[in-house]
Amino acid sequence: MKDADRLAGRPPLVLLVPALAGLAFLVLPLAGLLVRAPWSTLGTRLMQDQVLDALRLSLVTATLATVLCLLFGVPLAWMLARVPFRGVRLVRALVTVPLVLPPVVGGVALLLVLGRRGLVGGWLDEAFGITFPFTTAGVVLAETFVAMPFLVISVEGALRAADLRYEEAAATLGAGRWTIFHRVTLPLVAPGVAAGAVLCWARALGEFGATITFAGNFPGRTQTMPLAVYLALETDPQAAIVLSLVLLAVAVIVLAALRDRWMTTS
Amino acid sequence: MRTWIAIAAAALLVTGAAGCGEAGDGASGSGGGDGGGTLTVFAAASLTEAFTSLGATFEGTRPGVRVRFNFGASSTLAQQITQGAPADVFASASPATMKTVTDAGDAAGRPQVFTRNRLVIAVPKDNPGRVAAVGDLSRPGLKVVLCAAQVPCGAAAAKALGAAKVEVEPVSREKDVKAVLTKVGLGEADAGLVYRTDVKAAGDRVTGIEFPQAAQAINDYPIVAVARAPQGALAKEFIQLVLGPQGRTVLGRAGFEAP
Numbered sequence: 337m338k339d340a341d342r343l344a345g346r347p348p349l350v351l352l353v354p355a356l357a358g359l360a361f362l363v364l365p366l367a368g369l370l371v372r373a374p375w376s377t378l379g380t381r382l383m384q385d386q387v388l389d390a391l392r393l394s395l396v397t398a399t400l401a402t403v404l405c406l407l408f409g410v411p412l413a414w415m416l417a418r419v420p421f422r423g424v425r426l427v428r429a430l431v432t433v434p435l436v437l438p439p440v441v442g443g444v445a446l447l448l449v450l451g452r453r454g455l456v457g458g459w460l461d462e463a464f465g466i467t468f469p470f471t472t473a474g475v476v477l478a479e480t481f482v483a484m485p486f487l488v489i490s491v492e493g494a495l496r497a498a499d500l501r502y503e504e505a506a507a508t509l510g511a512g513r514w515t516i517f518h519r520v521t522l523p524l525v526a527p528g529v530a531a532g533a534v535l536c537w538a539r540a541l542g543e544f545g546a547t548i549t550f551a552g553n554f555p556g557r558t559q560t561m562p563l564a565v566y567l568a569l570e571t572d573p574q575a576a577i578v579l580s581l582v583l584l585a586v587a588v589i590v591l592a593a594l595r596d597r598w599m600t601t602s
Numbered sequence: 603m604r605t606w607i608a609i610a611a612a613a614l615l616v617t618g619a620a621g622c623g624e625a626g627d628g629a630s631g632s633g634g635g636d637g638g639g640t641l642t643v644f645a646a647a648s649l650t651e652a653f654t655s656l657g658a659t660f661e662g663t664r665p666g667v668r669v670r671f672n673f674g675a676s677s678t679l680a681q682q683i684t685q686g687a688p689a690d691v692f693a694s695a696s697p698a699t700m701k702t703v704t705d706a707g708d709a710a711g712r713p714q715v716f717t718r719n720r721l722v723i724a725v726p727k728d729n730p731g732r733v734a735a736v737g738d739l740s741r742p743g744l745k746v747v748l749c750a751a752q753v754p755c756g757a758a759a760a761k762a763l764g765a766a767k768v769e770v771e772p773v774s775r776e777k778d779v780k781a782v783l784t785k786v787g788l789g790e791a792d793a794g795l796v797y798r799t800d801v802k803a804a805g806d807r808v809t810g811i812e813f814p815q816a817a818q819a820i821n822d823y824p825i826v827a828v829a830r831a832p833q834g835a836l837a838k839e840f841i842q843l844v845l846g847p848q849g850r851t852v853l854g855r856a857g858f859e860a861p
Binding site for chain 1: 788
């Protein structure tokens with residue numbers, strides 16, 4: 337009882353001050369946007385087809401990219417955390433490459449591999465007639481590339497922190513590795529997977545550099561919200577603010593809704 | 603003024619830091635001022651090669667003087683200058699962006715047109731789309747990339763294509779001319795409209811095809827000394843160099859035309 341009281345006491349200033357400063361630093365730019373937004377023309381600006389197209393495309397591609405990240409990223413994180421092999425440190429470092437690489441360079445790298453004349457893309461084009469640049473699929477690939485590390489790092493962290501004894505118990509009871517993975521491990525790290533997916537989705541939603549470099553910019557097909565914002569900035573800064581606000585509002589609403597759901601179930 | 607701060611925040615929030623590197627660099631730099639002084643020149647990205655060479659010439663004839671460049675999209679540079687970035691000289695790729703600086707009262711004197719640039723059709727070295735003339739750009743299935751209408755090269759492209767009466771359905775509207783060049787250079791696009799100087803700078807990755815209607819959309823490049831420039835005297839001398847015979851030679855070598 338006494339310990340709990342002590343923990344509930346006033347937070348120390350040495351933590352409180354930087355915490356509030358950090359919060360202000362993150363929130364003030366948003367406040368700046370809100371103050372400067374052209375509220376009177378907001379409605380008409382939002383109803384433009386191009387804005388709705390860009391918003392729809394952003395939501396669809398970010399969600400698809402998150403699905404791809406989950407399909408490939410969770411197994412990759414599991415491998416890094418549970419399968420001992422030589423060079424695991426190197427592989428872990430390689431996974432973070434898209435985090436460090438400037439996204440525009442990432443886009444060029446994708447072109448070199450998956451472009452019409454790329455190492456793999458050239459073959460795909462010849463054999464199946466599939467090309468990714470200038471297509472919505474290309475947007476999804478670019479977003480997946482930059483977002484996947486967030487998922488892998490987050491899930492791997494959760495896997496390392498998880499108590500191995502549950503998995504060991506399942507193994508002694510005769511469960512195979514796949515059964516252990518999806519019946520024991522995955523439920524155990526579900527919050528980590530959820531957090532990773534959120535990061536992944538948010539990163540994909542805001543993706544700009546790799547997308548415009550790899551997939552180009554065409555309304556309705558590859559022009560996501562960040563691309564629309566960038567181009568609006570060239571001629572119509574007010575429109576750029578509106579577009580940014582819409583993207584932020586949608587992201588906050590979606591994430592808040594999901595968070596509530598996950599918080600109550602986990 | 604505050605609007606622009608809000609927008610900068612918006613850009614950072616939503617688009618990440620991509621492409622903002624140079625901008626930040628230029629905005630945070632200070633004017634220098636020790637010894638012979640440091641001249642800070644804000645110039646359109648297409649001037650990179652020519653101005654770097656002219657900067658070396660300028661430094662060579664003035665011991666102790668250093669020239670520092672901030673190359674970028676003219677519109678970005680104009681925003682930085684109107685926000686008070688410590689520039690001495692501004693060389694823009696379009697009169698319209700120059701106007702935003704003069705309108706804000708940030709120019710010392712009247713801008714002078716020092717060079718001109720025209721559009722050409724850029725195709726990959728092996729020309730997979732077998733493009734020979736501007737009329738080919740409307741062929742179905744041909745992958746053409748253009749600049750977005752919001753940036754100067756996009757406006758120029760629309761004008762030139764309009765003059766040629768060619769309707770083009772591009773696969774992408776790029777954010778700047780260098781992005782068009784990247785797509786063509788890597789062979790992702792069969793053709794794109796870029797400036798003649800870009801083809802020169804790209805070396806042998808791309809081939810340029812001239813077309814007569816480009817004359818309808820020639821780009822003037824104005825230059826001006828910035829008001830309250832930390833190095834006002836040096837700024838005037840640098841502009842003289844650019845406008846003079848040496849400047850003309852270097853710009854001509856890069857593919858620019860005399861005004």
